[in-house]
Amino acid sequence: MSKTGKFLQDQEEFDIQQEQADIHPFSQVKPQRRRKYIIIFLFLLTVVVYSGIGYLIFRDQSKNDTSPEVSKKETKTEQLSEKLRNKISIPHFDINLSGIEEAVRNSIKHFDITEVSYFKKKENKTARYNYYMLKAKENEIKGRYIDAISFYKKAWEINKKNPEILYRLSLLHFKIGYYKGAEKYVKQFLKIQKKDLKGLLLLSKSYEKMGNLKKAKIILEEAYFLYPENKDVLENLGRLYEKENALIVAKDIYKILSDMGYLEGKLGLARVYEKLNEKKSALKIYREIYQDPNIPESLRTKIENKIISLE
Known part of the structure; x- marks a missing residue:
């Protein structure tokens, strides 16, 4: 059989088979292409799924690898905290905050910068004044008159409403023998405390120490008219x-x-009688004094010697 005949025979057989199968001649081509696409899609899907699973497994493994280190750190921290709690004993206490908020609000509401500054300055001034006065008195008691004068002066600079400071300054100047200073401060004192007896007496003594007996006597006479029955005025005059x-x-x-009834008057009177050469009058007074049980023994001895000398 020729090739052409064979080809025709084969084609004829193929057509018969197609007719028997009731399939279109091109229907065999399409299923083959669709199968290829499905296979490719399934392959890609498989790759994606396995990649995702691998990523999840790797991530979980990484977490598991780091968690022991974190756990170790937490354990060490807890151990250190426990040691500190054992070493340091902190007493338990309760804080009552009731009413604090309202108090803070009221404080802010009534806060005044000017008044606070003023009172703070005033308190500091008062504190310094009290300190200087305390130190001045301490030094005066201990006989440190120069230091006492210094502190009294500082106190006076702060509070010039207390004239007693001027009197103390005058008296201390008198005690250290600086009578001009005593005169200065007692005059300032008498400008404020006019006709004050102790001020007049101190001024008179200051003049006397400076040798100005005339002024001293004038001051005492003025004091005598103000205080005619005062013992110190009469004695000094x-x-x-x-x-x-x-x-x-x-x-x-x-x-x-x-x-x-003052002993000083009797002694002065007996002394003047002696100077006036009225020995009997002087002796009479000395005997009266000697019989007084209240006089000191040292004075009694002196009076006894006077009596012996006048008899």
């Missing part, structure tokens, strides 16, 4: 007249003081 040898005036002043 009688002594000044006696010092000036004005014995009659001195005798009268001592007589007043003696009649008031």
Whole structure:
């Protein structure tokens, strides 16, 4: 059989088979292509699925690898905290915060910068004044008159409403022998405390120490008219007249003081009688003094010697 005949025979057989199968001649081509696409799709899907599974497994493994380190750190931290708690004993206490919020609000509401600054400054000033006064008195008691004067001056600069500071300054200057300073401060004191007895007496003594007996006597006479029955005024005035040898005036002043019952008056009167050469009058007074049980023994001895010398 020729090739053409064979080809035709084969084609004829193929057609018969197609007719028997009731399949279109091109229907065999399409299923083959679709199968290829499905295979490729399934392959790609498989790759994606396995890749995702691998990623998840790797991530979980990484977490598991790091968790022991974190766990170790947490364990060490807990151990350290426990040691600190054992070493440091912190007492338990409760804080009552009730009412604090309201108090803070009220404080802010009424807060005034000007008043706070003023009172703070005033408190500091008062504290310094009290400190200087305390130190001044301490040093005065201990006999440290120079230091006491320094502190009194500082106190006076802060508070010039207390004239007593001026008197203390005058008295301390008198004690250290600086009578001009005593005069200065006691005059300032008397400008504020006019007719003050202790100020007048101190001024008179300051003049006397400076040798100005005239001024000293004028001050005492002024004090005598203000305080005619004051023992210190009468004694100092009688002594000044006696010092000036004005014995009659001195005798009268001592007589007043003696009649008031003061020992100083009797001693002064007996002394003036001696100077006036009235020995009997002087002896009489000395005997009266000697019989007084209240006089000190040292004075009694002196009076006894006076009596012996006058008899």
